[in-house]
Amino acid sequence: MAGEASVSMMLLLLASLLICFLFEGVIADGGYDGQLSDLRQRVQHLEKQLSMSNSNMNNNAKLYHRCPYGTQLGNARGFVICLRDAFSLIDEEIRRSGKWEDCEVLMEISSVLGQQVHVLDVGANIGACTMALAAAGHHVVAVEPHPKLFSQLNASVALNGFPSFRHGRHHGAVDVHRVALTSKEKAGRVLLWERPRNPAATFTMSLDAAAAASSVKDIPATYYTSESADAVTLDDTFFWQGRGPRSFDLVKIDVNGGELDVVEGAMRTFLRYPPKAFKFEFWPANIRKLDGDPLKLLSFFLENGYHLWVLQGTAGSESTFRILDEGQSLLDHLARIEKRFIDVIALSSARFPPKNSMRQSLGLAELSL
The missing domain is CATH 1.20.58 (Methane Monooxygenase Hydroxylase; Chain G, domain 1)
Structure with a gap:
């Protein structure tokens, strides 16, 4: 034209x-x-x-x-972002509304924590939450192992002009890393597998496990790809070798079942410098596929001074309730959600007391199970 x-x-x-x-x-x-x-x-x-x-x-x-091949520039609320031409739920929602609903709770939490919050975004995908948080003035370390998503994310960072926070104090800064975060036992090289025509749903497994495919439970052969990435622990790579800040205020983990591996590889850091809040995806079936114990993930937070608030449903979920204990009620709930995933918010009881106003603004309701 x-x-x-x-x-x-x-x-x-x-x-x-x-x-x-x-x-x-x-x-x-x-x-x-x-x-x-x-x-x-x-x-x-x-x-x-x-x-x-x-x-x-x-x-x-x-x-x-x-923007990389197969993507084009789109406008979101407060920033621009490279969006895929092919259908993807995240990209289409941003085109329609200018935002991705899953990021809204992160924006709310970060606004309570301060004007310049340090955020870790594990499984950053195309960068919807990374861009929104940086545009609000926060400092974000974004981790994404998938090469196509990483390229898309990196281009969006450049288009918005977000600098690295290692180059000084800026209003809004982003560091992007193409690695997979995992536990010490699984560090090395990992194979990326994804749902057909949906790189947003990417999973990782060790190359040894991929070679012995029978050890990976219920993963269709069509999910395998030829892509691989370095897998490192948060403890050994980012913090103790000077690649990032030693502490984060807010941590988001969305890695389709690998959340337990991420936490186990960051145990030293999270215990020494406890983040004030987490938002993570909890997908029991996929955790078990990767030989993990779903209850172990929840227990880490419950045993270290966090209250868990569960966002039920799919992206942009409406209803919430709190897991009040780690006893039989938690096990019963775990059984009910075995076949699907939920988003969980872990709030430090020291930073967010029961009467904190943010819980009301988020619509978090306490419900004993």
């Missing part, structure tokens, strides 16, 4: 120049200086418009091509 407009303006300019040339001959004989001056001014105006049009086209082209 822009190309057609440019061609039309070029033809109009050429026509104007031709008229001007013809009139010069007439004017040379008849002395119509006023008409010639007027025509020249019109031609100069057309030249200026054409120059501005070409400049805008070049700028738009630069923006478009900075």
Whole structure:
């Protein structure tokens, strides 16, 4: 469309120049200086418009091509983001509403914690939450092992001009890392497997486990891909080798069943520098596929001074309740949700006492099981 407009303006300019040339001959004989001056001014105006049009086209082209192949620039609330052309729930929701509902609770928690919060986003995906938090002035370490998603995320960071927070104190900063966070036992190289035509739902497994596929429970062969990534622990890589801040205020973990591995690989850091709040996906069936114990994940938070608040349903869930203990009621609840996932918010009891107003603003309701 822009190309057609440019061609039309070029033809109009050429026509104007031709008229001007013809009139010069007439004017040379008849002395119509006023008409010639007027025509020249019109031609100069057309030249200026054409120059501005070409400049805008070049700028738009630069923006478009900075997003990876198969994606294009989209507008969200407060930032721009590279969105996939192919259907994806996250991308379509951002196109429709300018936001991803799963990030709203993170925005609410971060606003309570302070003006410049340190956030760890594990399983950052295309960066919907990373971008929103950075745009609000927070510092985010974003971790995403999938090469396509990482490329998309990295491009969005560049398009928004978010600097690395290691280069000084900025209002909104992002560091992006293409690794998988895991436990010490599973560190090394991992194979990425994904749902067909949906790289947003990416899982990881060790290369040894992939070679012995029978040890990975109920994973269809069609989920395997040829992609691999480095798998590291949070303790050994980010904090103790200077690759990030030593503590985070808010941690989001969404890795489709690998949440327990992430926590086990960050135990030293989380116990020494306890985050004030977590939001993590809890998918018991997938935790078991990766040879983990779902109850162990919840027990870590319950035993270390956190209250757990469960967001029921799918993305943007409506109803909530609190898990009040780790006894039989928790086991019963675990059995009921074995085949699906829920989002869990873990709030430090020291930072968020029972009467904290944020719980009301989030609509968190206490319900004994």
